[in-house]
Amino acid sequence: MLTFDLLKTQRHARRGRLTLNHGVVETPVFMPVGTYGTVKGVMPRSLEEMGAQIILGNTFHLWMRPGLDVLRQFGGLHRFEGWQRPMLTDSGGFQVWSLGEMRKISEEGVRFASPVNGDKLFLTPEVSMQIQTVLNSDIVMQFDECTPYEVKGHLTTEAEARQSMELSRRWAVRSRDEFARLANPNALFGIVQGGMFENLRQESLDALVELDLPGYAVGGVSVGEPKDEMLRIMAHTPHRLPAHKPRYLMGVGTPEDLVEGVACGVDMFDCVMPTRNARNGHLFTRFGDLRLRNARYKLDDTPVDPTCACQACSTVSRAYLHHLDRCGEMLGPMLASIHNLHYYLNLMREVRESLDQGRFEAFRQQFKADRARGV
């Protein structure tokens, strides 16, 4: 089940509402990543409190651990991890692709050895749909091949990108058929591929639109390409997708990328950046990024971001977080992850408000100026 209501638009930017089996999602939305059934270092309750509306799970990882026997016993991922709101799962395609030499891709699917126990495994569009049906995620992603930007210094050619995109297109059909056969009650998204080639992106998009899926993603970005290449594809593809369906830009990105993405017509984002950077002492703030490890914060008794209402900013100082990092204390990444996710979620809340009030363009300019100011 999926319905998408387009509430407002301002040029390409859109304010929408997504209704899924586990609840309602206001868009544009940022989705925290919970690879192994946990958003790293963050309690489910904290996620709810900071207004996370939907989180991700990674099909490949969850297939490996805890495995389908466990997830089946719990009737899916929601009860297993204690999360009641909507969830999206990827297809596993990106992860098997990341295994590099350890996997072999054919028309049928991807053969690989389990990185956990060496078991020989075969991931196909059908298997991906079967796993995601067990996970019972609200949004299921088609199985695709993520077209690389380069392999060992060799830039992917247009011919290679076409071959890859066409494979993903055929896998989209097989995904759809298996999803239907399984009578999965959730919503299947197609993924536009085509590398850095606009014509291929258009072809991929056209073919997927014909399948009339409930939503579409733009994949194959944030795969090591230069930033301007990513921005070029982000400017090209999203607004060409059907206006009455949700659009998801996969794996993007920085706060600036998100705001630009919205301007390009994107409704949904996910990225590990807020949590991963948090664990490395890299914090996002309204006035630019802050490196906690910098010695200048040793005696700084101001909050990370004086305009932020998160659990960290409302109770402790930069000096305290600097200290926790220096001591390798677990509370450091815990508070930093809460702060960064809160920053991302609040940013999207502000984006939605500005769209509601028809002043997104002004917001975007103010956002850029604030971020450039520096902490």
Next chain:
Amino acid sequence: MLTFDLLKTQRHARRGRLTLNHGVVETPVFMPVGTYGTVKGVMPRSLEEMGAQIILGNTFHLWMRPGLDVLRQFGGLHRFEGWQRPMLTDSGGFQVWSLGEMRKISEEGVRFASPVNGDKLFLTPEVSMQIQTVLNSDIVMQFDECTPYEVKGHLTTEAEARQSMELSRRWAVRSRDEFARLANPNALFGIVQGGMFENLRQESLDALVELDLPGYAVGGVSVGEPKDEMLRIMAHTPHRLPAHKPRYLMGVGTPEDLVEGVACGVDMFDCVMPTRNARNGHLFTRFGDLRLRNARYKLDDTPVDPTCACQACSTVSRAYLHHLDRCGEMLGPMLASIHNLHYYLNLMREVRESLDQGRFEAFRQQFKADRARGV
């Protein structure tokens, strides 16, 4: 400032109320340990929610990191770590003693090289009082020498234990004098030493009682001695301390040790066991201990302890915690630490209720039977 009201007694066991500069503490009480200004892996808010009344800080660690310049800037430890309720700090004596070959003890104090940056440092009763005054903890511990149980297989003799105890006694006087000179507004506790020798314990106790300090601790237990030796000292010393002052048994122990300690007249306990064991997948429950790593929990969808109301038990299963541990996910130790601390704090709440109702002895028998049942 410290007042202690003895509300009820049942044989040696006591129900009391401690009023400190930062608030009231109902006793018997368990105090979570926050070595570096954080109870490892637990948010201050979670501690408040589970009813932690007072937490510890370690003077030695905090002196090393973040250092006194930082703590002075924050007016003490409370504002630095965002904890409003009472706090107790140890003297640093145990930690310098633990440095082994790297430290040299004299009448004056302990010389050692900083394990953080190699700086040559000198910790004396006076310096310990000065640091703890900066920390502004509600309860300050005297500087003492922790008499070892054995050193490289050599059991501490009575003569050695006497020498050590007498040094601690002289350091108690110097601690008291410096504490007074600094006009520290908090409460100084003396520490009874004397190793495994009852006569020395009695001598130490008598001398400290003469100093008329606001509270007393029993130190030098949980230092590697066999359990029955610890129980022997626990049975000997606490109930001989002044009845109208709080009694603190340092560094103890298992849930069973706590209940026995209360029966022996102890009011206050601290131990790293709940948090350290949590990080190793060792969980405490009403019906015995549970080793999360055991494969039998892979598919177990019951809570860790069905009688427990903690954040972990009320939302997720043994199978989920087993999975988090297997994946090395930070949320594993986070939830396990919350559970174990909740278990300890709730145990002491039940102890207090049983004392309020004059049925501590029945509680103690039921507690033992439940714990022996097994999960």
